[in-house]
Amino acid sequence: CPSLMLREVASMYFTMVAAFLVILVVALQGSVPRGTDFPYKVPLDPQGLLELSWNVSYPEQAVHFQLLIRELRFGLLFGMSDRGEFENADLAVLWSDGHNSYFGDAWSDAKGQLHMDSQQDYQLLGARRAPEGLYLLFRRAFSTCDPKDYLIEDGTVHLIYGILEKPVRSLQAINISALHGGLQRVQLLKPNISIPQLPSDMKTMEITAPDVVIPSQETTYWCYMAELPEGFPKHHIIMYEPVVTAGNEGLVHHMEVFQCAAEFDSFPHYNGPCDSKMKPDRLNYCRHVLAAWAMGAQAFYYPEEAGLAFGGPGSSRYLRLEIHYHNPLVFKGRRDSSGIRLYYTATLRPYDAGIMELGLVYTPVMAIPPGEDSFILTGYCTDKCTQLALPTAGIRIFASQLHTHLAGRKVVTVLSRDGREQQVVNADTHYSPHFQEISMLKEVVAVFPGDELITTCTYNTEDRSRATVGGFGILEEMCVNYVHYYPQTQLELCKSAVDPGYLHRYFSLVNRFNDEEICMCPQVSVPQQFYSIPWNTFNRDVLKSLYSFAPISMHCNKSSAVRFPGEWEKQPLPSITERLRERVPRCPGSPEPHPAAPIPLDLGQLRR
Amino acid sequence: CPSLMLREVASMYFTMVAAFLVILVVALQGSVPRGTDFPYKVPLDPQGLLELSWNVSYPEQAVHFQLLIRELRFGLLFGMSDRGEFENADLAVLWSDGHNSYFGDAWSDAKGQLHMDSQQDYQLLGARRAPEGLYLLFRRAFSTCDPKDYLIEDGTVHLIYGILEKPVRSLQAINISALHGGLQRVQLLKPNISIPQLPSDMKTMEITAPDVVIPSQETTYWCYMAELPEGFPKHHIIMYEPVVTAGNEGLVHHMEVFQCAAEFDSFPHYNGPCDSKMKPDRLNYCRHVLAAWAMGAQAFYYPEEAGLAFGGPGSSRYLRLEIHYHNPLVFKGRRDSSGIRLYYTATLRPYDAGIMELGLVYTPVMAIPPGEDSFILTGYCTDKCTQLALPTAGIRIFASQLHTHLAGRKVVTVLSRDGREQQVVNADTHYSPHFQEISMLKEVVAVFPGDELITTCTYNTEDRSRATVGGFGILEEMCVNYVHYYPQTQLELCKSAVDPGYLHRYFSLVNRFNDEEICMCPQVSVPQQFYSIPWNTFNRDVLKSLYSFAPISMHCNKSSAVRFPGEWEKQPLPSITERLRERVPRCPGSPEPHPAAPIPLDLGQLRR
Numbered sequence A, B: 001c002p003s004l005m006l007r008e009v010a011s012m013y014f015t016m017v018a019a020f021l022v023i024l025v026v027a028l029q030g031s032v033p034r035g036t037d038f039p040y041k042v043p044l045d046p047q048g049l050l051e052l053s054w055n056v057s058y059p060e061q062a063v064h065f066q067l068l069i070r071e072l073r074f075g076l077l078f079g080m081s082d083r084g085e086f087e088n089a090d091l092a093v094l095w096s097d098g099h100n101s102y103f104g105d106a107w108s109d110a111k112g113q114l115h116m117d118s119q120q121d122y123q124l125l126g127a128r129r130a131p132e133g134l135y136l137l138f139r140r141a142f143s144t145c146d147p148k149d150y151l152i153e154d155g156t157v158h159l160i161y162g163i164l165e166k167p168v169r170s171l172q173a174i175n176i177s178a179l180h181g182g183l184q185r186v187q188l189l190k191p192n193i194s195i196p197q198l199p200s201d202m203k204t205m206e207i208t209a210p211d212v213v214i215p216s217q218e219t220t221y222w223c224y225m226a227e228l229p230e231g232f233p234k235h236h237i238i239m240y241e242p243v244v245t246a247g248n249e250g251l252v253h254h255m256e257v258f259q260c261a262a263e264f265d266s267f268p269h270y271n272g273p274c275d276s277k278m279k280p281d282r283l284n285y286c287r288h289v290l291a292a293w294a295m296g297a298q299a300f301y302y303p304e305e306a307g308l309a310f311g312g313p314g315s316s317r318y319l320r321l322e323i324h325y326h327n328p329l330v331f332k333g334r335r336d337s338s339g340i341r342l343y344y345t346a347t348l349r350p351y352d353a354g355i356m357e358l359g360l361v362y363t364p365v366m367a368i369p370p371g372e373d374s375f376i377l378t379g380y381c382t383d384k385c386t387q388l389a390l391p392t393a394g395i396r397i398f399a400s401q402l403h404t405h406l407a408g409r410k411v412v413t414v415l416s417r418d419g420r421e422q423q424v425v426n427a428d429t430h431y432s433p434h435f436q437e438i439s440m441l442k443e444v445v446a447v448f449p450g451d452e453l454i455t456t457c458t459y460n461t462e463d464r465s466r467a468t469v470g471g472f473g474i475l476e477e478m479c480v481n482y483v484h485y486y487p488q489t490q491l492e493l494c495k496s497a498v499d500p501g502y503l504h505r506y507f508s509l510v511n512r513f514n515d516e517e518i519c520m521c522p523q524v525s526v527p528q529q530f531y532s533i534p535w536n537t538f539n540r541d542v543l544k545s546l547y548s549f550a551p552i553s554m555h556c557n558k559s560s561a562v563r564f565p566g567e568w569e570k571q572p573l574p575s576i577t578e579r580l581r582e583r584v585p586r587c588p589g590s591p592e593p594h595p596a597a598p599i600p601l602d603l604g605q606l607r608r
Helices: A006-011 A281-285 A383-389 A500-513 A526-531 A537-547 B006-011 B281-285 B383-389 B500-513 B526-531 B537-547
Strands: A040-043 A050-057 A062-069 A075-081 A090-096 A101-108 A114-116 A123-130 A133-141 A156-163 A180-187 A203-208 A219-227 A235-243 A252-259 A271-273 A288-294 A306-310 A318-326 A339-345 A354-360 A375-381 A395-403 A408-417 A420-428 A439-447 A452-459 A480-486 A493-498 A552-557 A599-601 B040-043 B050-057 B062-069 B075-081 B090-096 B101-108 B114-116 B123-130 B133-141 B156-163 B180-187 B203-208 B219-227 B235-243 B252-259 B271-273 B288-294 B306-310 B318-326 B339-345 B354-360 B375-381 B395-403 B408-417 B420-428 B439-447 B452-459 B480-486 B493-498 B552-557 B599-601
Touching: A040 A180, A050 A075, A050 A156, A062 A075, A090 A133, A203 A318, A235 A252, A235 A288, A252 A339, A288 A339, A306 A339, A318 A339, A354 A375, A354 A452, A375 A537, A375 A552, A383 A452, A383 A493, A383 A552, A395 A408, A395 A420, A408 A480, A420 A439, A420 A480, A452 A480, A493 A500, A500 A526, A500 A537, A500 B500, A537 B537, B040 B180, B050 B075, B050 B156, B062 B075, B090 B133, B203 B318, B235 B252, B235 B288, B252 B339, B288 B339, B306 B339, B318 B339, B354 B375, B354 B452, B375 B537, B375 B552, B383 B452, B383 B493, B383 B552, B395 B408, B395 B420, B408 B480, B420 B439, B420 B480, B452 B480, B493 B500, B500 B526, B500 B537
Parallel strands: A354 A493, B354 B493
Antiparallel strands: A040 A050, A050 A062, A062 A133, A075 A090, A075 A156, A090 A101, A101 A114, A101 A599, A123 A133, A156 A180, A203 A339, A219 A271, A219 A318, A235 A306, A235 A339, A252 A288, A252 A318, A354 A480, A375 A452, A375 A493, A395 A439, A395 A480, A408 A420, A408 A452, A493 A552, B040 B050, B050 B062, B062 B133, B075 B090, B075 B156, B090 B101, B101 B114, B101 B599, B123 B133, B156 B180, B203 B339, B219 B271, B219 B318, B235 B306, B235 B339, B252 B288, B252 B318, B354 B480, B375 B452, B375 B493, B395 B439, B395 B480, B408 B420, B408 B452, B493 B552
16 A cells, blocks of 8 residues: 555545545654543534544643544644634644645744744644544643743633645645634633532423524524423422534534513413514513523533522523524525423422622613723622622632623633632633633632622724613623522622713713813713714723722612612722732743744555 | 951951952853953942942943952842842842852842842852952843843943841841942943044143032032133033042032023122022022033043034033032041033034933923822923924934933933834933933934924822922922934924813813812912822823823923924824834743852962
8 A cells, every 4th residue: 555645635535434544653742542532522614524622631731632634635724813813823734735744833923924833832642544534633731831822721712723725835835814714612621520410310301492494694593482391390400411403513503591581471482583573572581591502512510519490489481592503604404403401300409509690780881982902891799799698608609601792802700808809700811702601610619798709891892983882782782790609699680880970970071171062961861972972092091090980880689670778879999909910821941943843744654 | 378268357357458369269150351341430338348340241231340349248249129229139149157158149029038049140250359359250141031130221220239247147048128238320331432533632621619528418419610711712522521539439429510591791609508598599590511420420422523512602601510429428527629521622523512301391280199109201392393493414312311300210212203113212211310410322313303202201209198290399390301412403492291271171170070179270370289189090090191192282492481483382292103112132041940059159268
């Protein structure tokens, strides 16, 4: 069997599905984990030609990747970048010049030009042919100390991929803009949580959309109403997992199950797009999250002591399933019956789990000027509110779902005690509004009466020409962290907004400081006033100063409408006297000034 | 002759001035420069027991130090720190435990505790006994890449020294707070300028204070009036140098020669302290700097094409010499006849040199809130002014004297062209108001019509409880760069201040934003309005925003009272679209995590 080049492999494009086994001999740079050692899996492209599996080793502070390439042509790029762009990306590249194949750790500059890294941090561990395709195995430390490398952190990671359709002379010759490629968002650093014991009386319930024809458009939010049996008593949801129709793994982007409001006796049945004119308005009252899953996420487990109550008196029998289909290749006629499988028990656990909203009130008084690359808004859950509403023994936060609308770029919640920051509750510095899963926390966070929870959201409005105000609309903004905790308390909302009186002073100040006559009259709505501000540096700076100075209006609420008793207007801003230190990776030494050579892949031992 | 320990050396304290020669054999880590290779010299302590000589190698990017210790006890510390403090300092330490002696590169933490550096960057080159004392020779690179080390930059360097009076067990055992020590400010990185050719008809004139008895107090500014001969024609000063009475090198801190205003026919003779009630008021009209020297500075040379005009019609015959005596040990009865020696020629050079004031107008509208650790004020010389006032061929700036009052911490002037920063004219990031010399620039800076000169001063008001306004008083502030240039133009002042109308809007804004009723009435003076502001974060932030946004009032003046024709009020702030990159030192690798061992000094070869 003679030496077989990647080019020839490509010529066998349509026969490659047939079973033949190729063993690629490559320089091994570490132990090769077995295929079963990759518990997490996600399709990279909508067709499912590239499939990524991985595991996370916290002792080694490294991720092991297994990339399945179903139809290899002349190579591929795989990597990570800040927000999924191909510029300034950190890439593992497999490429063929038509004769020989190479693997290397590379980076792309601001113009998309590829360069070999001086330090090779995507360590190739092996390559293996299987009937389904070529498996590439490689390892990457979270932090490499190579300034050109991506730092793998908690939260969202934007994975990018590109397929080489032609041979290339060298890495530098790859034209990144002409690549067929895309991005996939995942939480790479899955928490290392032991799975709680499940009771023997556990039952399952599938909330799935029956036989949906996925619309042939890029984005669809599908709504389906489900119903619990009449007289269904109180149970505890103790786990849930996705049910994805085989073959649609690349299309089902995320799914959520909402419980409807108890004040309505019935909800209409509906099965159709969420934005359809035919959708009954009453479905808007189904907003209480019971379960949420996003691509790449696994099963969600409640802690052993707690479960999420559903059923029983005082709760609605109606559930709304929402599925986001992402169909960029506009496949037609694909049928889908995906959804979420709930695992529940009648043997109630010691504690009901609860969900609390932290962050900003949905109000236009919190606004972001246009043209900002990273504008920060902060929402507070004050000591006064936790003092009043939390039990002496405190609560335990075990999961968190971060939420903003389209301009959101980062979300961080920090726990502060006596003005000193204690720990990060949840942080996503590569947050995307298109990837909102409920993340189990690595560490359960205990919150006691008198603690403060400070949620900071960073927004990008560079593409907008007028101010973005807070609100429910998709082009308005939110800054929310839905924290999942136990034992459940009456506190459902612990959020803030700037005092409206101070905002009014800001508007009249802007009025005085600008020579143009702009009507900032009080009879004009807050959004209209924001829209009419001429956004010079002074007006921007002063708005920032206002938000970090003015007293706040607190929503310390039992439900969205019912406040705890007390004075919640014109509250002082929590002050921080001691910040958490940023963790700076310790680096053994700075990299060599010249780039390393790629690793040639010996493809000479191909066997059918 | 047996081995002689430092302890025994100490016991011979009073006999050490007698001639004996000690040769210390130490590990040589480089070539040892000869004693004559140290052109710069400064006494460290007022008694002159420690004398530092040094040279600067720009090719090696290193300074070679020669430290003369006249009376060695149990060792000494020598080093550098941000502003002369003993905490967070970078130190070379020679110490004895009573038996053995050691040399090491160390650092002190925020509590003053000493630690060995992991990287030894004060490289000991040799040690030599001479009749006058012990010479230590060592080398230090400007930038070491050790994060605990001081970065040697252009501008002021605060040298510190401490004398060990007792043996110490180890470096860590040194109690830095109990040391007898002090600080000395110098410009370490002297520019590497070739000395211009001097004409054969050069004459000298000494402006010296005759036989002053230095007052026995820490600080004295001495004023002495001198007079040019009647009918003295126009000459060019082409060089000047200090004349310091032998023995007073540690006391004469800095000296300036001012020319008096031409509008007065005569000035009274005076020889006494500048702050005396007996000092005639008219001496305040002698403010035009002819020459300025500070400790550690050498001779000042004008460029070959230019000289500073003095004498002749239209200029005053009267000169004021001001000497700052720094006498912290309160010596009594010391006599001094120091001053400045001017070198001048009747053969006028092609160009008259001129002095131009850049920065801020002396006005209270530019103010610094109290309690700020680094508040920035910026003064502009706009394109409109240089367009009008500079010749088409431009001017050449060859020297600069930075000036603030007591709160000044940094001063930087940058040249900008078409909104893009071109080069730093002069920068002192460790600026001290107590060390103001005229520095020759490393590179002559060409300024053309339409260029902008932006001067930024950073102030510290942490020790103040009320606002610091701009003005002439020592507790008011200035932000000035006196640039020396040729050919002389009519432009004497190119400075700015915020538009007073915008400042007034700020005051009324503060009024509206604070619930307390404070009178910010227009009939109250600007300083009084600043003094009555309640300094919360909002009022501070908005003042910063105001200064970086509001239009400016330009002083584009022929003299302090006469403006160039044109509209100079409500001018737009120059905008910068491209900043100069900060030079980040390239580091070969990060240091070892564990500290290095000190170098033992072999003192076994002592000979009388």
